[in-house]
Amino acid sequence: MIWLTWRQFRLQALVVAGAVAALAILLAVTGPGLLDDYKTYPNDFLKQIQFARINQYLYMAGQALVYAAPPVIGAFWGAPLIARELEAGTHRLVWNQSISRTRWLVTKLAFTGLSAIALTGLLSLAVTWWSDPIDDAIDAGQAAGVFNVPRLLPPVFGARGVVPIGYAAFAFALGVALGLVIRRSVVAIAVTLAAVIAIQILSPVLLRPHLITPVKTNVIVTTDNMRGLQLSGPEEDPVVMRIEAKLPGEGNWKLSETTVNAAGQVQKTLPNWVAECGPPPPNASATEAQSRPPLSTCFQRLADEGYRQQISYQPADRFWGLQWREAGLFFVLALALSGFCFWRIRRDLT
Amino acid sequence: MTAALQAQGLGKRYGRRWALTDCTLDLPAGRVVGLVGPNGAGKSTLLNLAVGMLTPTTGSIEVLSSAAGTSQLARIGFVAQDTPTYARLSIADHLKLGAHLNPGWDETLANGRIQRLGLDPKQRAGRLSGGQRAQLALTLGIAKRPELLILDEPVAALDPLARREFLQDLMEAVAEQELSVVLSSHLVSDVERSCDYLVVLVDSRVQVSGDIETLLATHYRLVGPRRDEKSLPHNQHVISVSHTDRQSTLLIRTDEPILDPAWTVTQLTLEDLVLAYMGRSSQTKQNDRPVLEVQR
Numbered sequence: 001m002i003w004l005t006w007r008q009f010r011l012q013a014l015v016v017a018g019a020v021a022a023l024a025i026l027l028a029v030t031g032p033g034l035l036d037d038y039k040t041y042p043n044d045f046l047k048q049i050q051f052a053r054i055n056q057y058l059y060m061a062g063q064a065l066v067y068a069a070p071p072v073i074g075a076f077w078g079a080p081l082i083a084r085e086l087e088a089g090t091h092r093l094v095w096n097q098s099i100s101r102t103r104w105l106v107t108k109l110a111f112t113g114l115s116a117i118a119l120t121g122l123l124s125l126a127v128t129w130w131s132d133p134i135d136d137a138i139d140a141g142q143a144a145g146v147f148n149v150p151r152l153l154p155p156v157f158g159a160r161g162v163v164p165i166g167y168a169a170f171a172f173a174l175g176v177a178l179g180l181v182i183r184r185s186v187v188a189i190a191v192t193l194a195a196v197i198a199i200q201i202l203s204p205v206l207l208r209p210h211l212i213t214p215v216k217t218n219v220i221v222t223t224d225n226m227r228g229l230q231l232s233g234p235e236e237d238p239v240v241m242r243i244e245a246k247l248p249g250e251g252n253w254k255l256s257e258t259t260v261n262a263a264g265q266v267q268k269t270l271p272n273w274v275a276e277c278g279p280p281p282p283n284a285s286a287t288e289a290q291s292r293p294p295l296s297t298c299f300q301r302l303a304d305e306g307y308r309q310q311i312s313y314q315p316a317d318r319f320w321g322l323q324w325r326e327a328g329l330f331f332v333l334a335l336a337l338s339g340f341c342f343w344r345i346r347r348d349l350t
Numbered sequence: 351m352t353a354a355l356q357a358q359g360l361g362k363r364y365g366r367r368w369a370l371t372d373c374t375l376d377l378p379a380g381r382v383v384g385l386v387g388p389n390g391a392g393k394s395t396l397l398n399l400a401v402g403m404l405t406p407t408t409g410s411i412e413v414l415s416s417a418a419g420t421s422q423l424a425r426i427g428f429v430a431q432d433t434p435t436y437a438r439l440s441i442a443d444h445l446k447l448g449a450h451l452n453p454g455w456d457e458t459l460a461n462g463r464i465q466r467l468g469l470d471p472k473q474r475a476g477r478l479s480g481g482q483r484a485q486l487a488l489t490l491g492i493a494k495r496p497e498l499l500i501l502d503e504p505v506a507a508l509d510p511l512a513r514r515e516f517l518q519d520l521m522e523a524v525a526e527q528e529l530s531v532v533l534s535s536h537l538v539s540d541v542e543r544s545c546d547y548l549v550v551l552v553d554s555r556v557q558v559s560g561d562i563e564t565l566l567a568t569h570y571r572l573v574g575p576r577r578d579e580k581s582l583p584h585n586q587h588v589i590s591v592s593h594t595d596r597q598s599t600l601l602i603r604t605d606e607p608i609l610d611p612a613w614t615v616t617q618l619t620l621e622d623l624v625l626a627y628m629g630r631s632s633q634t635k636q637n638d639r640p641v642l643e644v645q646r
Contacts (some may be wrong), residue, residue, distance in 0.1 A: 001449065001451065003446065003447075003450050004447050004450060004451070007443060007447075008436070008439075020470065053443060069461065088434060088437065089430065089431075089432060089434035090435070090436050092403065092428075092430035092431075092434055093430065093434045093436070093487070093490070094447075094451070095403065095420075096401055096403075096423065096426070096427075096491075097430035097447070097451035097452050097490075098423050098424035098451055098452040098453055098454070098494060098496065099423070099449065099451050100420045101420060150498065190530065270448075341459045347405075348403070348404045348405060350402075
């Protein structure tokens with residue numbers, strides 16, 4: 001049965017394995033150099049490496065490939081696995097040899113599914129290992145060019161560690177189950193692609209923040225930690241919509257931020273004088289700009305009146321906790337979908 | 351004598367539609383059974399139930415004296431409708447598949463058959479003609495050395511020549527291996543050529559079932575002056591009747607000699623017999639329709 005599974009699967013397997021191997025080799029060749037640079041330039045590592053175009057290219061390509069692996073595996077390995085048999089009627093041939101349908105499915109799912117896990121694992125390992133110096137530098141507060149997103153933030157998080165493996169296993173099982181329900185390869189491939197991509201987009205918004213209860217903290221805005229001030233309305237008399245502060249420390253994932261007053265009430269808008277905490281208006285004359293009180297006065301008043309930022313966030317050191325939880329959740333979903341396939345295949349299918 | 355296939359009150363429903371209802375059947379082992387019926391009569395459903403591809407909605411079915419299902423896959427060879435094969439795998443790959451998936455695989459038999467049929471083992475199954483593909487599917491079915499071989503309309507898509515060759519080949523294989531065969535077809539000629547036992551299935555009901563020679567020896571066409579079929583002796587069972595003004599034509603089944611000199615008695619062909627049973631079912635179904643008769 002393993003022979004037959006491999007015989008039917010080898011083309012798709014080799015295409016994906018080829019792409020993964022090509023990238024893995026490139027990463028393996030350039031990775032040690034990157035690590036050397038990291039040790040040589042402890043303080044401006046990212047600024048040093050951003051001028052070698054290959055580094056930016058590999059950083060982006062690795063990320064893209066890790067994100068592409070689950071939808072591709074789900075659609076082109078998972079969806080046709082059973083759908084193609086049902087479509088061509090060959091299930092009536094293979095289910096009437098001397099082995100049971102259950103054993104047939106066990107072999108197909110295990111062989112192809114473990115291949116998916118192994119390949120995605122290799123890919124993610126290579127990308128995570130290669131990017132590790134860059135991610136460390138970003139978490140230490142450096143930033144340059146494309147290298148400015150901490151690994152806990154959604155654009156990077158899903159392309160590191162064990163999460164891609166969980167997604168690949170899930171996408172594969174989802175493809176198989178959809179193929180079994182839809183029974184037509186092309187439709188099943190399209191639906192699987194759309195579903196997996198949708199889940200990749202939605203889970204950082206809907207799922208990941210809640211895997212561990214976010215930390216809530218209060219931050220008082222100061223000259224140093226202010227990161228944004230949003231004004232609206234006429235320039236002479238703007239309404240202050242909101243003000244944003246940076247969390248202490250690097251690499252945290254900020255989920256929400258609101259301003260509360262001394263009584264702890266959430267503020268939809270801030271008093272007009274807060275506009276003075278920002279830079280002068282663009283068309284203000286030099287004398288006008290000169291006559292503005294120093295920024296520290298404004299921030300002092302903000303602190304004195306009891307305004308503070310309520311921020312909920314995931315701290316940088318929760319990276320692996322969130323990784324394992326998310327991967328585990330998708331593994332469980334993959335098992336549930338496989339269970340559905342076993343249940344369905346024992347019933348009538350003609 | 352053991353039974354190849356036994357069904358008791360067997361029924362299968364797809365959603366709201368019954369594909370097979372109340373089917374009771376007893377097919378002896380060691381025979382080549384022809385299962386004949388119009389399209390949609392439930393032949394495929396019955397055979398799929400026998401191999402365990404489907405599970406019965408009502409009743410029970412036994413194959414080779416144990417309940418049908420996937421537990422006895424190795425004992426039954428099945429050539430499914432339209433003889434499916436993997437289009438992208440070669441003939442050699444198919445034989446390898448058979449060898450890997452069947453403990454009782456007879457490699458000599460399989461290779462010998464492919465060689466004798468003049469097929470190139472490297473050729474992909476998708477490139478084969480309908481007849482060659484059917485032969486490949488049959489090879490897979492036979493080489494696993496089953497006790498019972500079930501074929502679901504194996505020749506339906508074949509041209510007359512390929513049809514004859516396939517059935518001839520099947521008969522040779524059966525003679526060599528002494529296996530029981532159940533073969534379905536909607537054409538009587540296929541059955542006539544290859545089978546020695548007949549089952550007529552119409553509207554999911556078994557109309558007649560028996561040894562073909564016995565059936566032919568006990569069925570007659572009677573032609574004579576017009577008379578009511580109710581006046582026949584009790585041992586003569588009427589299958590079909592047609593009257594003109596002066597003349598009656600009856601198809602009857604009887605084990606006794608026909609003594610009434612008023613009848614001109616002729617033997618039936620298998621086709622006449624099957625058509626008579628098929629016609630009977632449509633009459634009983636639409637019994638509100640007047641019997642066809644020329645009015646003057």
